[in-house]
Amino acid sequence: MATDDEIYAKLCRLIGPFNTADVKLEKNTDIAADLNIDSVSVMDFVMEVEDEFDIDIPLNILGETRTLSDLIDVVKARVNGA
Amino acid sequence: MDILEKYRPMVERHRQMLELGRNAVGLRMDDVYSPTRARIDGKEIILAGTNNYMAITFDEACIKAGQKALGDHGTGTTGSRIANGSYALHLDLEKSLADFLNRKHSIVFSTGYQANLGAIAGLAGPRDTVYLDADSHSSIYDACALSGARLIRFKHNDADDLARRLRRSGEDGGGRLVVLEGIYSMFGDRAPLREFVDVKHEHGFQLLVDEAHSTGVLGPNGRGLADEAELESDVDFVVGTFSKSFGAIGGFAASDHELFEMLRFSARAYMFSASPSPATIATVKEAVKQLEARPELRQKLRHNSERLHRGFKSLGLELCCDVPSPIIAVRIVDEPTAIVLWNRLLDAGVYVNIALPPGTPNGVCLLRCSVSAGHSEQDIDKIISLFETVVLSLPQALPPLM
Numbered sequence: 135m136a137t138d139d140e141i142y143a144k145l146c147r148l149i150g151p152f153n154t155a156d157v158k159l160e161k162n163t164d165i166a167a168d169l170n171i172d173s174v175s176v177m178d179f180v181m182e183v184e185d186e187f188d189i190d191i192p193l194n195i196l197g198e199t200r201t202l203s204d205l206i207d208v209v210k211a212r213v214n215g216a
Numbered sequence: 217m218d219i220l221e222k223y224r225p226m227v228e229r230h231r232q233m234l235e236l237g238r239n240a241v242g243l244r245m246d247d248v249y250s251p252t253r254a255r256i257d258g259k260e261i262i263l264a265g266t267n268n269y270m271a272i273t274f275d276e277a278c279i280k281a282g283q284k285a286l287g288d289h290g291t292g293t294t295g296s297r298i299a300n301g302s303y304a305l306h307l308d309l310e311k312s313l314a315d316f317l318n319r320k321h322s323i324v325f326s327t328g329y330q331a332n333l334g335a336i337a338g339l340a341g342p343r344d345t346v347y348l349d350a351d352s353h354s355s356i357y358d359a360c361a362l363s364g365a366r367l368i369r370f371k372h373n374d375a376d377d378l379a380r381r382l383r384r385s386g387e388d389g390g391g392r393l394v395v396l397e398g399i400y401s402m403f404g405d406r407a408p409l410r411e412f413v414d415v416k417h418e419h420g421f422q423l424l425v426d427e428a429h430s431t432g433v434l435g436p437n438g439r440g441l442a443d444e445a446e447l448e449s450d451v452d453f454v455v456g457t458f459s460k461s462f463g464a465i466g467g468f469a470a471s472d473h474e475l476f477e478m479l480r481f482s483a484r485a486y487m488f489s490a491s492p493s494p495a496t497i498a499t500v501k502e503a504v505k506q507l508e509a510r511p512e513l514r515q516k517l518r519h520n521s522e523r524l525h526r527g528f529k530s531l532g533l534e535l536c537c538d539v540p541s542p543i544i545a546v547r548i549v550d551e552p553t554a555i556v557l558w559n560r561l562l563d564a565g566v567y568v569n570i571a572l573p574p575g576t577p578n579g580v581c582l583l584r585c586s587v588s589a590g591h592s593e594q595d596i597d598k599i600i601s602l603f604e605t606v607v608l609s610l611p612q613a614l615p616p617l618m
Contacts, residue, residue, distance in 0.1 A: 193361075193367035
């Protein structure tokens with residue numbers, strides 16, 4: 135079972151190509167607002183996360199998933215649920 | 217907080233566009249003369265961005281049918297079909313469409329957007345899962361959100377990726393609907409339908425194909441991608457629009473499924489929209505007849521598309537699809553450059569679409585052309601030569617070669 139920090143490290147790596155303005159990342163970074171990336175890019179990033187952890191992240195829950203910390207919770211719940 | 221304050225950054229983006237020229241997302245056409253000509257800023261312009269594939273908007277028979285219906289049945293239906301009832305015209309059109317599409321059932325919607333909204337949200341509910349292509353049109357995304365279904369997005373045109381996601385999410389007892397498009401509206405590429413059908417045979421989902429840009433355009437009978445690929449029996453549901461090849465406004469969904477008519481009581485976009493006006497229905501019915509009777513329109517469109525595609529290729533432009541279709545999109549390096557070039561093309565005499573993120577896949581900026589059967593060879597050559605003059609004069613406009 136991966137720890138929060140391990141998941142966070144992976145998320146930071148995966149978001150790299152989308153973080154074109156090179157914004158400094160923190161756990162409470164708002165993925166869309168702070169990185170100034172559009173909705174399609176957020177979905178593309180989430181697709182990478184799904185493949186990295188071999189989980190489903192249905193688009194329905196993205197509305198509630200704003201920060202990297204939120205996404206860590208989603209990943210944890212989904213990896214456990216599998 | 218003020219409810220509109222969140223749009224402040226949008227105002228800035230729009231202001232930057234206006235600084236570079238015209239309003240590219242709300243251009244005024246002073247007059248439209250024909251499927252391929254309009255007057256803009258006092259000048260006659262070649263239209264190459266209107267999705268008017270069959271050039272049928274000024275067809276005499278269609279206009280006459282519309283005028284007659286307007287006189288005979290009035291300007292509007294003033295309500296939905298479940299409340300106000302159906303005009304015989306609606307039912308006649310649904311019969312003609314079902315015949316044209318070779319399907320048992322067809323349902324007419326008031327716009328193409330609503331056809332997807334109605335069909336997808338009518339078919340899928342909260343206990344179902346919809347798998348949608350990453351490059352799906354916004355109407356499909358909105359339909360999915362409205363359906364309440366679980367939404368899984370797969371990589372564009374990647375049947376293996378869909379299969380992987382189907383295996384990962386597994387069966388949960390709900391329905392599984394996969395949504396594809398015949399021709400994708402931004403890049404003009406087709407879905408590799410055979411590969412998806414193979415995955416379908418393995419996993420047993422139901423398949424909906426949005427043929428908005430391919431009805432009339434593809435296939436020996438003009439029924440779209442599934443007709444071209446000879447896979448119509450593997451497609452459970454077809455959606456399409458009247459605003460492209462049929463030259464009007466509205467949309468449809470069609471199927472052989474025995475329960476399909478239940479969408480009339482479940483598709484909210486159908487139930488709670490006023491039904492299409494008599495004149496609209498009459499022009500579409502005539503357009504269906506014209507599309508069936510005049511396969512040469514399809515030949516001409518293909519010829520024009522191939523000519524433009526070849527011409528652009530020979531200029532060295534980066535196109536978004538190697539296979540010619542009536543949608544031919546040229547990649548431009550960034551947003552300001554795309555805006556400048558779009559303005560210069562209009563100054564030079566041709567209207568194309570500008571397409572910018574997030575409306576485009578992969579964050580790319582495009583000058584998007586759509587070809588019409590109404591273009592002459594000279595029109596196509598003129599478009600090519602205007603791109604040569606305008607776009608190639610700015611060598612830094614093209615993205616660096618990968």
